[in-house]
Amino acid sequence: QKEVEQDPGPLSVPEGAIVSLNCTYSNSAFQYFMWYRQYSRKGPELLMYTYSSGNKEDGRFTAQVDKSSKYISLFIRDSQPSDSATYLCAMSYLSGTYKYIFGTGTRLKVLA
Amino acid sequence: NAGVMQNPRHLVRRRGQEARLRCSPMKGHSHVYWYRQLPEEGLKFMVYLQKENIIDESGMPKERFSAEFPKEGPSILRIQQVVRGDSAAYFCASSPGQGPPLHFGNGTRLTVT
Numbered sequence: 001q002k003e004v005e006q007d008p009g010p011l012s013v014p015e016g017a018i019v020s021l022n023c024t025y026s027n028s029a030f031q032y033f034m035w036y037r038q039y040s041r042k043g044p045e046l047l048m049y050t051y052s053s054g055n056k057e058d059g060r061f062t063a064q065v066d067k068s069s070k071y072i073s074l075f076i077r078d079s080q081p082s083d084s085a086t087y088l089c090a091m092s093y094l095s096g097t098y099k100y101i102f103g104t105g106t107r108l109k110v111l112a
Numbered sequence: 113n114a115g116v117m118q119n120p121r122h123l124v125r126r127r128g129q130e131a132r133l134r135c136s137p138m139k140g141h142s143h144v145y146w147y148r149q150l151p152e153e154g155l156k157f158m159v160y161l162q163k164e165n166i167i168d169e170s171g172m173p174k175e176r177f178s179a180e181f182p183k184e185g186p187s188i189l190r191i192q193q194v195v196r197g198d199s200a201a202y203f204c205a206s207s208p209g210q211g212p213p214l215h216f217g218n219g220t221r222l223t224v225t
Contacts, residue, residue: 008152032211032213034126034212034213034214036216041218041221042218042219043116043118043203043216043219044203044216046213046214046215046216049212049213051183056220058134086173088154088155090214092211092212096168097160097210098211098212099157100145100157100214102154102155103154104152104153104154105154
């Protein structure tokens with residue numbers, strides 16, 4: 001079993017839809033949870049970053065962490081064609097140094 | 113505010129040649145990570161460095177690969193005697209301290225012919 005599981009998609013939605021992207025994980029030691037957006041031929045861009053459980057909102061983006069279920073989500077409201085990209089979840093825990101584990105990414109297509 | 117800078121963006125090498133990938137972290141960041149990404153695969157950790165020190169190289173192949181982060185200048189990932197299987201996108205990330213989050217550069221795409 002992978003430490004972090006993420007549906008590869010592709011996920012296609014119409015413009016204006018609410019998008020829900022999810023990751024599950026198995027390691028209860030994870031403390032920090034991140035979402036990155038990666039456009040084709042570019043590097044991952046940090047979108048959201050949370051510590052422990054709870055919600056965090058930034059503009060059209062909301063990140064949720066449910067540590068009891070080992071499940072994290074990223075919601076995108078009023079999705080735009082420019083949101084079309086691959087979304088990577090990432091998690092981190094301290095074991096001597098901080099270890100980072102990345103999901104394989106979900107490809108999102110927002111159709112105009 | 114310059115982000116993480118990587119160069120070159122694209123690098124083509126013949127089998128057996130050496131590849132040198134450079135990474136300048138964000139201003140004020142002294143922790144550098146190198147990752148490798150293959151199509152349809154996630155980011156795979158290679159090495160974690162602070163200035164003049166390799167902290168964790170558990171993800172880096174023992175042979176042909178080396179990394180450094182000198183007191184002055186960029187971090188360098190060096191691949192000697194490249195093989196076709198080394199073709200991938202190599203990303204550098206930096207952080208101001210040991211903890212999250214990481215900030216990534218746009219990568220170097222290495223093609224071995």
